Amino acid sequence: MAVFSGAAIANPLPGQWDGAYWGLSLALTGEGDDRVSVTPPGDTPGTLSMGGVLGAAHLGWRQEAKGIVWGVEGDLQLGRVSDSFTASGYTASSRINQAASLRLVAGLPAGDTGLLYLTGGLAAANVNYSVSSTGLDISDTSIRTGYAVGAGYERQLYSGWNARLEYQYSNYGKTTLYDGLSETEETPDYHSLRIGLNHSF
Template identity: 35%
Template sequence: MKKLAFAAIAAAAMMGQAQAADLGVRRVAVPAAIAAPVFNWTGFYAGLNVGVGIANTNFSVLAPGFPGSGSGLVGGAQIGYNHQINNFVIGVEGDLGYFGVSRSAVVGGATVNWKTTWDASLRARAGVAIDRTLLYVTGGVAFADLTLRQTPAGGATVSGSQTRVGWTLGAGIEHALTQNWTVRAEYLYANYGSKIIRSNNGGVTDPVSLQEHKVRIGVNYLFSTGPSAVVARY
């Protein structure tokens, strides 16, 4: 009887240890994937820009001693639309702004002045998006004004102005600070060819060339950044 009782107690103890061992195993939670939204450039946007512009003409060749180049402040606004396909971004943008370059000199006793006051463009954009950073090139049609004024000593002022149409090319980089706000830096070159300027007294000049360079920074507000992709990050 003692042997049977001892065997029963030993069996019960072994079963208790087995159950305790089972209860002691802790389940380890599997870390869940964290879904992080990837920035998407698709959508309409609008913004402002400011920078420095350089205008080049051939006035120094047409009238020796007369300045043919000048620099000044540029600034304005832009509006556009982007569409992203995988990492590629295409779009269209239009801008209009102030282009403040003016030069003057005394030539042959007369005070001569030329200036540009505004420019605009309608351009296509294409680039590669690296998440929140966009590298792009741009090009299209450009518009600008050019005015020539001459005041002879003791005489009446003669002036002529025209709106030029040309082409423009450039490149830039844009970065999204938030889901809706971006900053950018870009360079644009515009060429308006050579054309005569007709004055208010019926006179004409030799063909006058005009090219522009702009380096500017800007800020944009994206009204919609489109459907955001989701990437699982662990």
């Protein structure tokens, strides 16, 4: 225990973040930016700003080496992230009910019970997308792949339980869809704020 200016400064215990863990989280999502354009005729009727709520179960493993905590985490997310609009004669919608990710995690201990970390890796989601108008009917339901990146803070509580707060951005790539006459680009994405619990085992 080091002492500075009369105050005791606790040092993190080496290896206290080591091992496997599981957890649950709840995410509020929003601020997607899927701009809908249809070619021909070259119309851009609006933007799908996907948002909603996702519950997730995650499983991970990490190890501390030379003061850096690193590891891998995977999750399965269920819920509803969606948006729709009707404008300029067009109706468009996008919806995600299931998503998953597999990410690397790297962080630094903060104080004696905290961890600041960054995370990033592969993401996938089942996307239901449609755009329709007079003479136009584009719809598709497929698994899209992309990436998820984020940052968070985790704090140890008691008996192997930890609490975490995390920001993530998920982007599921760009896919061109067409009905034989016209085409549009599907670009689903959203930001999320997650709160959750982990338990070591």
